Amino acid sequence: MRVADLSFPVVLALICAVPFTMGEFTAHQLGLFLLYGIVAQGIALCWGKVGILPLGQSLFFGLGAYLGGSALIAYETQPVVLYPALLGAILVPAALAGGIGFLVFRRQVGSGPYFSLITLALTMLAYQVALSTDWLTGGFNGLSGIPSLPGTDPWTNLYWVIVLALILSTTVLLWITRSPLGQLFQAVSENELRMSFLGYDTAKLKALAFAISAGLAGMAGALFAAQQGIVTPQSLSYLLAGELLIWTALGGRNSLIGPVVGAVLVGMLTSELRNTVQSWEIIMALLFIGTVLFAPRGLAGLTERFLAPFAQKTKTDRDDLRTVDRPLVPASLRFKDVNVSVGAVNILRGLTLDVKKTGLHCVIGPNGAGKTSAFNAMTGRLPVTGGQIHWKEREITNLPPHRVARLGIARKLQVPAIFPDMTIGQHIDIGLWSTGLTVSEMLGQRAFRRRNEILDVLHDLFPVLGDESKRAGSLSLGHRQVLEFALSVIARPNLVLLDEPCAGLSTEETAELTAAIRQICRKFEISALIIEHDFSVIESLSDHVYVLHQGAALSEGSLEDIRADTTVQAVYAGGRK
Amino acid sequence: MESSVLFLLNTSYAVLTLALVVLGLAIIFGLLGVLNMAHGEFVAIGAYCAFAVQSAGLPLILSLPLAIITTGAVGWLIEASVIRHLYKRPFDTLLATWGLSILLREGIELAFGLEYRSVSEPVSGSVRLLGVDYPIYRIMLMVALLIGFAALYVWYRRSNAGVRVRAMIANPQLATIVGIDTQKLARLAFAAGAASAGLAGAMLAPLVRIEPFMGIDFLLQSFFVLVVGGLGSLEGLFIGSSLIGGAESAGSTLMGGTAGYVTVLLISILFLWLKPEGLHARR
Numbered sequence: 001m002r003v004a005d006l007s008f009p010v011v012l013a014l015i016c017a018v019p020f021t022m023g024e025f026t027a028h029q030l031g032l033f034l035l036y037g038i039v040a041q042g043i044a045l046c047w048g049k050v051g052i053l054p055l056g057q058s059l060f061f062g063l064g065a066y067l068g069g070s071a072l073i074a075y076e077t078q079p080v081v082l083y084p085a086l087l088g089a090i091l092v093p094a095a096l097a098g099g100i101g102f103l104v105f106r107r108q109v110g111s112g113p114y115f116s117l118i119t120l121a122l123t124m125l126a127y128q129v130a131l132s133t134d135w136l137t138g139g140f141n142g143l144s145g146i147p148s149l150p151g152t153d154p155w156t157n158l159y160w161v162i163v164l165a166l167i168l169s170t171t172v173l174l175w176i177t178r179s180p181l182g183q184l185f186q187a188v189s190e191n192e193l194r195m196s197f198l199g200y201d202t203a204k205l206k207a208l209a210f211a212i213s214a215g216l217a218g219m220a221g222a223l224f225a226a227q228q229g230i231v232t233p234q235s236l237s238y239l240l241a242g243e244l245l246i247w248t249a250l251g252g253r254n255s256l257i258g259p260v261v262g263a264v265l266v267g268m269l270t271s272e273l274r275n276t277v278q279s280w281e282i283i284m285a286l287l288f289i290g291t292v293l294f295a296p297r298g299l300a301g302l303t304e305r306f307l308a309p310f311a312q313k314t315k316t317d318r319d320d321l322r323t324v325d326r327p328l329v330p331a332s333l334r335f336k337d338v339n340v341s342v343g344a345v346n347i348l349r350g351l352t353l354d355v356k357k358t359g360l361h362c363v364i365g366p367n368g369a370g371k372t373s374a375f376n377a378m379t380g381r382l383p384v385t386g387g388q389i390h391w392k393e394r395e396i397t398n399l400p401p402h403r404v405a406r407l408g409i410a411r412k413l414q415v416p417a418i419f420p421d422m423t424i425g426q427h428i429d430i431g432l433w434s435t436g437l438t439v440s441e442m443l444g445q446r447a448f449r450r451r452n453e454i455l456d457v458l459h460d461l462f463p464v465l466g467d468e469s470k471r472a473g474s475l476s477l478g479h480r481q482v483l484e485f486a487l488s489v490i491a492r493p494n495l496v497l498l499d500e501p502c503a504g505l506s507t508e509e510t511a512e513l514t515a516a517i518r519q520i521c522r523k524f525e526i527s528a529l530i531i532e533h534d535f536s537v538i539e540s541l542s543d544h545v546y547v548l549h550q551g552a553a554l555s556e557g558s559l560e561d562i563r564a565d566t567t568v569q570a571v572y573a574g575g576r577k
Numbered sequence: 578m579e580s581s582v583l584f585l586l587n588t589s590y591a592v593l594t595l596a597l598v599v600l601g602l603a604i605i606f607g608l609l610g611v612l613n614m615a616h617g618e619f620v621a622i623g624a625y626c627a628f629a630v631q632s633a634g635l636p637l638i639l640s641l642p643l644a645i646i647t648t649g650a651v652g653w654l655i656e657a658s659v660i661r662h663l664y665k666r667p668f669d670t671l672l673a674t675w676g677l678s679i680l681l682r683e684g685i686e687l688a689f690g691l692e693y694r695s696v697s698e699p700v701s702g703s704v705r706l707l708g709v710d711y712p713i714y715r716i717m718l719m720v721a722l723l724i725g726f727a728a729l730y731v732w733y734r735r736s737n738a739g740v741r742v743r744a745m746i747a748n749p750q751l752a753t754i755v756g757i758d759t760q761k762l763a764r765l766a767f768a769a770g771a772a773s774a775g776l777a778g779a780m781l782a783p784l785v786r787i788e789p790f791m792g793i794d795f796l797l798q799s800f801f802v803l804v805v806g807g808l809g810s811l812e813g814l815f816i817g818s819s820l821i822g823g824a825e826s827a828g829s830t831l832m833g834g835t836a837g838y839v840t841v842l843l844i845s846i847l848f849l850w851l852k853p854e855g856l857h858a859r860r
Binding site for chain 1: 680684804839842846849
């Protein structure tokens with residue numbers, strides 16, 4: 001049970017008591033803001049969990065309202081058609097959001113302002129369209145005379161339908177948060193690049209979260225149409241989207257219930273005081289800025305502190321032993337005349353390289369030789385401007401990172417890339433899941449119990465990995481290197497790219513990690529391509545050595561061959577440039 | 578013929594002023610990494626300056642310095658009070674400036690009310706240009722803007738300040754180490770970005786409907802210009818402004834306001850998809 005979940009029963013009890021204690025009129029008012037609260041919950045999913053900020057969520061709320069309103073008007077007496085049509089008010093916004101999200105995220109790695117502003121622009125567009133298409137939306141006056149849901153009255157029992165919708169949306173979000181999917185969402189928000197090197201399609205994950213939030217907004221919109229009996233372009237307005245965002249922020253973007261509380265408290269206060277207190281909106285704006293600056297967790301962040309002692313941590317045992325089941329194919333990687341240029345700088349100049357055998361291979365070369373760039377070119381991080389890269393007879397030139405990873409190429413970055421706010425156990429999960437989860441595994445609890453033989457060996461080698469509830473951000477550099485190494489080999493790739501795995505480690509730590517790399521790669525037949533400067537590492541990890549110089553291959557062979565090679569000596573000793 | 582010349586002149590005026598608005602946004606986004614959601618409100622403040630000047634019975638040309646001073650000062654204050662804390666938190670700057678945009682909008686509403694305002698151009702004098710009469714006030718401003726942009730281009734390439742700004746973009750920490758006061762430079766940049774939006778607002782005032790909510794359109798338009806033109810070069814800024822400004826005014830002249838908006842949005846999304854770095858990106 002997470003801390004934030006504890007407040008839900010309390011809030012729900014209060015909500016249920018309102019019609020009896022404060023009368024039906026207040027309940028009607030409250031119902032409206034509960035609907036806005038559902039939209040805010042969706043915003044919190046995107047913003048707090050996945051790290052994407054939708055600025056135009058009213059688009060999906062309004063769309064749901066128009067669709068729901070039209071359905072209620074057209075099919076009031078035909079429930080057989082009405083309910084599927086109302087379902088459309090949820091599915092259409094969700095599909096639209098999924099599509100938009102996928103289009104934007106596929107091209108924009110990271111979650112910068114582009115996505116936010118496009119959602120804002122789309123909301124503005126929808127508002128314009130709703131205003132100008134009288135025949136469809138009723139223009140400025142909107143759709144009016146919308147009947148309530150069959151068998152309900154907006155002033156009495158529709159309130160309970162809204163409460164049910166709130167319970168539904170909270171349950172769905174709680175379910176997601178505690179499922180593997182929720183853990184993947186959090187990982188995307190913490191380190192998107194790491195996720196794509198593990199083979200996760202982060203664009204799809206972000207689009208999915210956006211679609212879920214839009215579906216919730218659509219549902220709230222349809223109920224809004226039934227409750228208010230009228231839908232105007234105001235429901236699509238970016239001003240509403242802004243208010244929703246403020247309520248989410250004040251309530252707490254990391255929380256499930258916080259946004260609802262924010263919408264109800266702030267929203268109802270606003271509708272009361274907007275006309276009497278002249279500078280009310282200014283106070284709200286200042287409060288919002290203050291929250292962003294000083295209390296990013298909002299109201300929920302404050303209550304969490306009181307509730308924390310009651311929270312209990314559940315720990316799942318890993319009792320689901322999986323065999324590592326990637327097909328055993330000999331590693332074969334081929335660079336053919338690969339060029340990479342950034343601006344006027346040619347980083348790789350006709351690099352040709354052939355890795356034919358399974359084993360441990362080192363890549364050495366002076367600074368600026370293009371070692372890391374070769375890795376970047378191979379894993380879709382740098383655009384290849386000429387030549388081809390083949391992996392197991394398949395061309396992988398310019399494939400996106402997650403596709404390369406899915407083909408069995410894992411990567412460990414030079415500066416250890418981890419998910420700082422997640423635990424070691426969560427890292428292990430994410431590594432184990434990177435071979436793919438089915439939909440039911442994604443939403444169930446079973447996947448948390450997985451382990452495999454590699455994990456067992458890793459546990460023996462590195463006791464620190466056994467402390468599964470430890471936050472990764474609190475680890476030392478050495479342990480971070482270990483953790484990221486574990487993350488990259490745990491799903492047993494064919495080939496693992498290790499970029500200075502021992503950088504910044506002490507002599508003992510280096511020896512330990514080197515031995516571990518040897519043991520794991522040999523035992524599970526994982527090939528490795530290792531960039532190193534440390535000769536003690538190269539000596540113990542090299543079946544074959546490649547020397548790069550100024551963006552091209554200089555020499556290759558066994559360590560003895562390389563040591564004897566005069567061209568290599570010249571480069572390292574500075575004899576020749 | 579006459580109407581198309583008039584359309585061309587009006588479009589050029591719109592494109593040039595749009596370029597000025599975008600310049601402000603690009604300074605703040607490009608140099609400081611802050612996408613200023615309150616940028617449109619600076620345009621609005623500039624326009625209200627023009628309204629205030631005209632209501633007071635003063636010559637409209639005075640609105641230009643007033644707008645620069647007012648928005649520059651507001652920008653300075655905002656940087657010093659809010660933005661300063663947020664340079665390492667790009668997500669939060671987006672939110673905080675969004676909050677600021679609401680704050681400024683409400684402030685304007687408090688001072689001037691919700692009703693639509695308008696500013697009339699100084700009637701004295703129009704000049705015959707390519708067979709149509711065109712207000713001399715606009716011609717003068719267009720020429721002044723062109724000269725201004727050219728001067729800016731030269732200054733940025735040649736002067737010491739330009740070098741320091743470029744150093745700050747390339748590596749803020751190193752810039753601090755070699756003795757550049759990045760904090761002061763950042764504050765100046767923010768104020769300058771705000772002021773150029775304010776100036777554009779004052780110049781646009783006779784052409785647009787002035788109301789507290791007018792800013793958002795300018796924000797989105799200038800954001801789209803950045804998407805199309807890319808960050809970091811005046812060339813990109815001009816190409817982007819022409820494309821977006823031109824498409825908007827062509828679309829809305831031919832098919833109405835919504836169509837203009839749709840065209841601009843589609844162009845931007847297309848660019849985001851096909852050329853995510855924009856036409857003239859720095860890198």
